[in-house]
Amino acid sequence: MKNIAANPLTQKLSAFVALSETELAVLERLHQRRKSFCAGRDLVHQGQTKQAAYILASGWVVSYKIQADGSRQIVDFQIPGDFLGLRSVLLHTSDHGVEPIVDIEAAEVMASDLLQAFAETPRLATAILWAVSRDEAMVVEHLVGLGRRDADARMAHFLLELGARLSLVGMGSKAGYACPLTQYHLADALGLSAIHVNRVLRKLRENGLVTFRDGWVTFDDYGRLIELADFDPTYLDQARPLLP
Amino acid sequence: MKNIAANPLTQKLSAFVALSETELAVLERLHQRRKSFCAGRDLVHQGQTKQAAYILASGWVVSYKIQADGSRQIVDFQIPGDFLGLRSVLLHTSDHGVEPIVDIEAAEVMASDLLQAFAETPRLATAILWAVSRDEAMVVEHLVGLGRRDADARMAHFLLELGARLSLVGMGSKAGYACPLTQYHLADALGLSAIHVNRVLRKLRENGLVTFRDGWVTFDDYGRLIELADFDPTYLDQARPLLP
DNA sequence: CGTTAGTTTGATGGTCCTCAAGCACTGTGG
DNA sequence: CCACAGTGCTTGAGGACCATCAAACTAACG
Numbered sequence: 001m002k003n004i005a006a007n008p009l010t011q012k013l014s015a016f017v018a019l020s021e022t023e024l025a026v027l028e029r030l031h032q033r034r035k036s037f038c039a040g041r042d043l044v045h046q047g048q049t050k051q052a053a054y055i056l057a058s059g060w061v062v063s064y065k066i067q068a069d070g071s072r073q074i075v076d077f078q079i080p081g082d083f084l085g086l087r088s089v090l091l092h093t094s095d096h097g098v099e100p101i102v103d104i105e106a107a108e109v110m111a112s113d114l115l116q117a118f119a120e121t122p123r124l125a126t127a128i129l130w131a132v133s134r135d136e137a138m139v140v141e142h143l144v145g146l147g148r149r150d151a152d153a154r155m156a157h158f159l160l161e162l163g164a165r166l167s168l169v170g171m172g173s174k175a176g177y178a179c180p181l182t183q184y185h186l187a188d189a190l191g192l193s194a195i196h197v198n199r200v201l202r203k204l205r206e207n208g209l210v211t212f213r214d215g216w217v218t219f220d221d222y223g224r225l226i227e228l229a230d231f232d233p234t235y236l237d238q239a240r241p242l243l244p
Numbered sequence: 245m246k247n248i249a250a251n252p253l254t255q256k257l258s259a260f261v262a263l264s265e266t267e268l269a270v271l272e273r274l275h276q277r278r279k280s281f282c283a284g285r286d287l288v289h290q291g292q293t294k295q296a297a298y299i300l301a302s303g304w305v306v307s308y309k310i311q312a313d314g315s316r317q318i319v320d321f322q323i324p325g326d327f328l329g330l331r332s333v334l335l336h337t338s339d340h341g342v343e344p345i346v347d348i349e350a351a352e353v354m355a356s357d358l359l360q361a362f363a364e365t366p367r368l369a370t371a372i373l374w375a376v377s378r379d380e381a382m383v384v385e386h387l388v389g390l391g392r393r394d395a396d397a398r399m400a401h402f403l404l405e406l407g408a409r410l411s412l413v414g415m416g417s418k419a420g421y422a423c424p425l426t427q428y429h430l431a432d433a434l435g436l437s438a439i440h441v442n443r444v445l446r447k448l449r450e451n452g453l454v455t456f457r458d459g460w461v462t463f464d465d466y467g468r469l470i471e472l473a474d475f476d477p478t479y480l481d482q483a484r485p486l487l488p
Numbered sequence: 489c490g491t492t493a494g495t496t497t498g499a500t501g502g503t504c505c506t507c508a509a510g511c512a513c514t515g516t517g518g
Numbered sequence: 519c520c521a522c523a524g525t526g527c528t529t530g531a532g533g534a535c536c537a538t539c540a541a542a543c544t545a546a547c548g
Binding site for chain 2: 068069087095140142
Binding site: 182183184194195198199202 | 493495
């Protein structure tokens with residue numbers, strides 16, 4: 001038996017599909033072309049036409065769009081095990097920018113690598129498509145939050161979802177997680193001003209729900225936080241494996 | 245030469261890929277299992293576990309999520325040529341509801357039909373993946389609008405995007421388009437109250453930008469509307485075909 | 489030890505929500 | 519034919535939520 005959680009993508013997929021030796025090997029092969037990028041230097045520029053897709057191996061990344069007036073909307077954060085820039089490859093042009101929040105390592109994957117892997121192992125293909133669909137579902141949930149949740153519920157939901165995602169790759173639990181985001185990141189993700197983010201965080205902390213401080217998120221009352229956020233982890237937290 | 249625009253999906257894809265006879269035939273075959281559904285009766289319920297995917301042949305459809313407090317957020321509208329419920333098939337459970345706005349016709353497609361079509365015609369597979377990626381890009385743009393645009397720009401952007409999509413299937417132009425949506429639909433899509441939607445529409449109309457009235461959208465000043473909305477149709481309006 | 493990035497607090501005001509009510513149009517049944 | 523209910527559109531008044539401006543504070547870093 002190999003080391004099951006050699007990389008975070010494998011770990012994530014293993015939670016939902018029992019992977020065979022062959023499939024584990026294919027996943028490992030996808031991780032070969034490792035590259036490092038340092039924090040703050042855009043990995044992909046908005047509007048860039050030629051680029052590859054990546055699998056994030058370590059570190060945090062942010063995907064965002066800049067408006068004409070200079071304001072920024074963060075679409076999603078990527079954590080280890082997530083794909084970067086898949087859509088950009090298909091559209092042949094990137095509609096958004098991608099920036100490492102901390103120094104990261106990522107494996108470059110060509111469209112051809114992926115197609116070959118799919119042809120070899122159909123079950124793996126299904127697992128990866130599941131992961132991509134899950135990412136899409138998260139974006140939709142994010143959209144709902146921006147449209148129909150007030151600032152408190154939005155923040156609560158965001159912190160809970162991030163916690164659930166991190167748990168899947170062994171970087172978090174119902175107690176909390178390490179988090180390199182600044183309040184400015186939260187503001188740009190949640191469609192709020194950084195000032196209001198600060199007030200919301202204070203309120204949640206004073207109400208004994210969750211603490212965001214010194215690069216660490218602590219759930220003080222997981223149950224009440226879920227209630228406030230109307231958080232339904234179904235789409236993240238598949239109860240049983242999708243494939244036999 | 246066959247009738248090129250036998251169905252709206254073919255018409256949409258033809259704008260970006262020169263399709264061969266074989267590919268046209270495969271697309272036609274996907275449309276075989278036609279079904280009709282009447283307005284207002286949910287096609288897919290939020291949380292439903294078993295269902296198929298569809299290609300919309302005629303009519304308008306809305307995808308939405310209902311919150312615990314009863315409020316509704318519309319994620320997207322589908323128009324002829326669009327896919328319905330593709331993600332739900334992969335996730336094995338629907339995270340959103342799907343409701344026809346008017347009486348519609350849709351072709352049911354099984355996952356297996358799609359996979360077979362992909363295997364037969366790789367170029368068609370790429371074209372369809374492009375269409376799916378474009379849908380995703382629209383959801384992202386919608387998210388940005390909710391997070392970072394004020395009500396006026398949001399409305400302007402929405403009406404412009406819809407116009408561009410409809411033009412691709414021959415149902416609209418830079419002059420305007422027929423539109424069966426109510427102001428309540430707009431409110432639920434844009435994260436506003438119906439009352440505020442009404443005021444915004446009045447303002448846009450009085451400023452000579454766009455008129456939304458009696459089931460018809462008329463662009464009174466396309467250029468200024470684009471400027472107000474910061475609308476960039478790149479992601480919808482591929483300048484040159486993606487494939488030779 | 490000044491600079492910079494990030495956090496915190498206060499004051500003021502605008503955007504947009506909520507409540508309330510009226511109007512126009514359509515279809516229904518007495 | 520007319521009362522009626524239902525749906526969708528329109529307008530007004532008051533107020534909540536959150537943005538903006540201004541400024542102080544901390545910690546890290548060269």
